[in-house]
Amino acid sequence: MNHGMTASVETTISARVGRSIQNANCVVMVPPKEFGFNAETAADNEFQHQVALDASAVKSKAMAEFKAMVTGLRKSGVQVIEFDYPLDGEETPDAVFPNNWFSTTHDGAFYTFPMACKNRQREVRPQALIDSLNAAGRHVVATDNLLSYVEQGAFLESTGVMVKDHINKTIYAALSQRCEREALEDYAKRIGYHRVVSFQTALPSGHPIYHTNVMMAIGEHFAVICSEVIPEYERRFVIKSLANSKQVIDISLEQVNHFCGNILQLETVNGGKVIAMSKSAFDAFTPAQKQQLATHGKLLPFDVSTIESIGGGSVRCMLGEVFLPTRTTEL
Template sequence: MLLHESVPQNAHGKEESTQSALRHTANCVVMVPPKEFRFNEETAQDNEFQHQVSLTQEEVSHNTMAEFSAMVETLRKEGVQVVEFDYPQSDITTPDAVFPNNWFSTTPEGTLYTFPMACENRQHEVRPGALVAALVQAGREVHQQDSLTEYLNEEAYLESTGVMVFDHFNKTVYAALSQRCDRLVLEDYAKRIGYDRVISFQTRLPSGAPIYHTNVMMAVGEQFCVICDEVIPEFERRFVLKSLAKDKQVISISLEQMNQFCGNILQLETVRGDKVIAMSQSAYDAFSPAQRNQLATHGKLLPFDVSTIESIGGGSVRCMLGEVFLPSRKAVL
């Protein structure tokens, strides 16, 4: 049964999960080259992190491809498997395709889920058939597919790990409610994956608008979390922080640090099992030395210069990484 905790209701009743039975960090990610990247007017309607820049489109394309390629190379060098999903272009451009984590997710049991995207031009990024082919070629098994895209007919949206931040060890989903995160779709997905605890909450920026994606304000690792809790109303904030602090080191960041994408980070593991934490260079620079030291106890810090992508696209390193938890294909002897 799903235990939905729309904060602060149902504050009790969490069932403990054994960490050994679950996996929190992925050692494989999907990344999509930004070959159609530009300022997306559709997403800018509710994404306050996007900015117009004075670069030509040629300069934008050159900078973003260089940022992407350097990130892929470094991740591979560190031992993280990267699946480059370079799909064929069509008549409809997908300027935000570099952020694939918003339209799919995977499970260790071998299921690929696809999600309803709020903006029309982003809905064209959803290419499950082509993605399955790329994943299988990379040695991953896809046993079944499931989709929540039928909710598009109801104008209800759930943008995958953009709006959902998972604590896999405790089978808990944290989600800031917004136009891109519908509560009913959120509950449906949690039921499908067997996660019995959903903690949804409101957020408020200085403009009065909600956070467009939860993963710009918080990240959850195996034993730590980073969160800009000041954007959560006080009554809900206490409950969220109490839940996180049960078994995580809580690293609180300011609104200014969130605007430098300090919340948009991701703990991964290498094929050797070592932990790394991917983040942008701007996030790395905005963390205090003490915060960097705290994070470094949970994995090697990997800062990437994606300044063009994060300024124009309003998303950063974590948004560029679609985690792959699918099982590896066993070699035939």
């Protein structure tokens, strides 16, 4: 691979036969050991809220929510890799949202991304995560990164800002200070995705959505999107692009506020489909929307209300998809 990738040929790898192109059957989750209100990210994340709880109570509630979600996913047949990290004095209150700083591909590539906030840049521990992935039988063949963009003041927060249609090799992205167009198009070229559908968004405040995955999700045969936050001149194009191959489920801004856009379709070890979401999202979907979604997989709601309210992110943000192949034989 180009762009300074380092490759290893010491291991023969193979993807499981019949494995989904769109859905991962393995995720990385990070325990919220230092979880709390992040004033740095709150500057452009309108979904964060301060609460009247002391720091220890917040961490305790967040950890309980995290553990219940890990248990629930594993019981449903999704492999979960818990990526722990040492406390070093510099807190990382948003470490529970690992999907923003890395991504992986079916051909074994591991990418590292430029994060906008200083205290989120401290979360980026590529070698430690690669070691954990390898230990779990998920093999990293090559690495690449876009960290040089930080020096230019340009950022691209991985699957927070990019919602990928892997089947059609298309990336959807709401532009913001966390999603810079040049970095976005550079990454798309690196992974061989031929289409980038980028667009503007506006909340009632006039500010853009901080992360695309708060208002949009793509599964194998469906897409959830809040079209009302997209300007009309771009809205029709985005919807038409999705509708070419997906059942489009349009959600309201009120539903976005309950994280109905922050959901993720996953594959189980036996090839079944599940859709992970928060309890607040599940409760906010209409009966008709739940019925539509249920045709695409078992709905798995998790109560992550503390993490949602204080962190401004939900279930999808807590899941770093692992598409890496599994190791089969050592040469």
